[in-house]
Amino acid sequence: YLHWSSPYMYVSCSYIISRNAVLESSLSEFGYKAPSARKTGTTIAGIVFKDGVILGADTRATDDMVVADKNCMKIHYIAPKIYCCGAGVAADAEITTQIMASNVELHMLNTGRPPLVTMVTRQLKQMLFRYQGQIGASLIVGGVDVTGAHLYSVYPHGSYDKLPFVTMGSGAAAAVSVFEDRFKPNMELEKAKQLVRDAITAGIFCDLGSGSNVDLCVITEAGVEYLRGYDKPTMKGKREGQYRYKPGTTAVLTKTVTPLSLDVVDESVQIMNTE
Amino acid sequence: NHESQYKMAAATMMPLFGQQMSSQSELVPDWTSQEVSTGTTIMAVEYDGGVVIGADSRTTTGAYIANRVTDKLTPIHDRIFCCRSGSAADTQAIADVVTYQLGFHSIELDEPPLVETAANLFRASCYRYREELTAGILVAGWDRRKGGQVYCVPIGGMLVRQPVSVGGSGSSYIYGFMDSNYKPNMTKDQCLELTAAAVALAMERDGSSGGVVRLASISEDGVERRVILGNQLPKCSTH
Numbered sequence: 001y002l003h004w005s006s007p008y009m010y011v012s013c014s015y016i017i018s019r020n021a022v023l024e025s026s027l028s029e030f031g032y033k034a035p036s037a038r039k040t041g042t043t044i045a046g047i048v049f050k051d052g053v054i055l056g057a058d059t060r061a062t063d064d065m066v067v068a069d070k071n072c073m074k075i076h077y078i079a080p081k082i083y084c085c086g087a088g089v090a091a092d093a094e095i096t097t098q099i100m101a102s103n104v105e106l107h108m109l110n111t112g113r114p115p116l117v118t119m120v121t122r123q124l125k126q127m128l129f130r131y132q133g134q135i136g137a138s139l140i141v142g143g144v145d146v147t148g149a150h151l152y153s154v155y156p157h158g159s160y161d162k163l164p165f166v167t168m169g170s171g172a173a174a175a176v177s178v179f180e181d182r183f184k185p186n187m188e189l190e191k192a193k194q195l196v197r198d199a200i201t202a203g204i205f206c207d208l209g210s211g212s213n214v215d216l217c218v219i220t221e222a223g224v225e226y227l228r229g230y231d232k233p234t235m236k237g238k239r240e241g242q243y244r245y246k247p248g249t250t251a252v253l254t255k256t257v258t259p260l261s262l263d264v265v266d267e268s269v270q271i272m273n274t275e
Numbered sequence: 276n277h278e279s280q281y282k283m284a285a286a287t288m289m290p291l292f293g294q295q296m297s298s299q300s301e302l303v304p305d306w307t308s309q310e311v312s313t314g315t316t317i318m319a320v321e322y323d324g325g326v327v328i329g330a331d332s333r334t335t336t337g338a339y340i341a342n343r344v345t346d347k348l349t350p351i352h353d354r355i356f357c358c359r360s361g362s363a364a365d366t367q368a369i370a371d372v373v374t375y376q377l378g379f380h381s382i383e384l385d386e387p388p389l390v391e392t393a394a395n396l397f398r399a400s401c402y403r404y405r406e407e408l409t410a411g412i413l414v415a416g417w418d419r420r421k422g423g424q425v426y427c428v429p430i431g432g433m434l435v436r437q438p439v440s441v442g443g444s445g446s447s448y449i450y451g452f453m454d455s456n457y458k459p460n461m462t463k464d465q466c467l468e469l470t471a472a473a474v475a476l477a478m479e480r481d482g483s484s485g486g487v488v489r490l491a492s493i494s495e496d497g498v499e500r501r502v503i504l505g506n507q508l509p510k511c512s513t514h
Contacts, residue, residue: 129368159363161342173339
C-alpha cells in the first residue's frame, strides 16, 4: 500500500523487504548459512584542498575473513569531474554509483548543464532513503563543479554530511585520526596527496578489513588525475642475502637410496602470481 | 512438500523493523552497520519579536562520532527553521520534503508562509509515517501574524505550540534547568544566554551530545547565526 505523498517522500509501509529473507530461512532449516554479501571492508577518505578535492581508497575486498580481491577499484566515475568512493556491500556500492552516473548523464543531456556535486548527493540520498538502509552502500562523493569544490559523505540509510574531510568504511577511525591531526584548510596539492595517502595507509595497517594498495583521485578545475596504485605500502620486501645452509653443515652418518619405479604420465607448469 | 515449506517460511519471516538480515563479519566493526542518529540536544525559545534556537553538533553511528560539527538547525524557509533530532536520514528526508512543500505553498500564496503551516507539514509527514520514522523536530520561526513561535513535533507526530521547548536525548538533563530558569517576556539576549547554557549543560551530561553549540535567532529583520566553540562554552559551577 503506497499512500499519496509528495514525489520525494517514498517510504514503503507495513513491512520492510529483507534481502533473501526466504532463502536464508529455508537454508537455515537444513543447517546451512546463506552466503553473506561480499563487503569491501575498506578505508575510504576525501579532503577538500586549495585547488579541489582528493579522494583516496584502499583496494581490498573481503568475503568474511578471506580476501576476495587484492586490487579492486573503489573510486568510481560519476561525471567528468565528480567521483565517488564506495564502502559497505561491494555490489551495492558498485551498482548505486553506476545508476548515479547514468542519471547524471541523462540530466546533463536534459538540462544542457554540467552536473553539480550536490545534485549527485541529493539523488543518492533519496534513493538510499527509499530503500531504508537495505542498500548497504556508504559513499564519499567529491568533485568540482561551477560552484566550486565539494565533498559529501552519504550513509546507507540516506543521511549525508557536508564536510572538509571525511572518512568511511571499517578503517574510518584509523584514517580520521590522521586527518584530525594534520588537516588544514587550503592545503597545497603535494601535501594534500601525502595526507590522504597517510590516512589510507593508516587504515591499511590498522584495520583488518582494509589492505593492499592506495588509490588516489585528484579532481581540480583543470581536470582529473586518477592515480591507481599511487602507493603500495604492503609490497613484499626484497631479500638482502642468501639464507640457505651450505651442504656439509649437518654431518651425514648413514645414507640409504631406495629407487621408486614411477612413470611420468603428464607434466604441466602453472605460474603462480605472487605479486 | 517443498511448496508448503516455502510458504510457511514466508509467513513466519516477519522481521522487526530495522533488523539486519545478514550477519556481520568480525572484520567490520559494529558501528559501520548502525543507523546514523543525531543523539542530540535541541532547544527553542520564543521571545517578543522572534525566536532563539540552539543545538549541539554531534552525529553518531553507534559509538563512533560520524560528524562532530553537524548543523542541526535547518532552514525551511526565510524565517522558519527546524531543529532535528532522531535518525539523521529520516529528519533530513522530512526536512527536504517540507522545504519543497512549503516553498511551493508560499509561491501559491504569494506571501511568506506561517510557522504554523510549516509545523503542520512536519506533523503530517511524521504522523502518517509514524511507524517507519524516528524523528523529533522543533519548528521555530517568525511570521507577521503571530510573531515568534515554537512548535514541538515529537516522535509519534504530535503537534503542540510551546513558549519554550527542548528535545533529543540530552533534553532529559535540562528540563529542570529550563523550568526554573525560563521566565516569560525575556529579551533576545537573555534567551540566547539561556539556550547556550542549557545546551552546554546537556552536552556535559549526555554522551550522544557534544561538539559545538550552534545558535540562531530569527526575527522580522532576518536570521542571525552563531557558533560557540568548545573552549568558549559557558562554564558551570561543578568543575
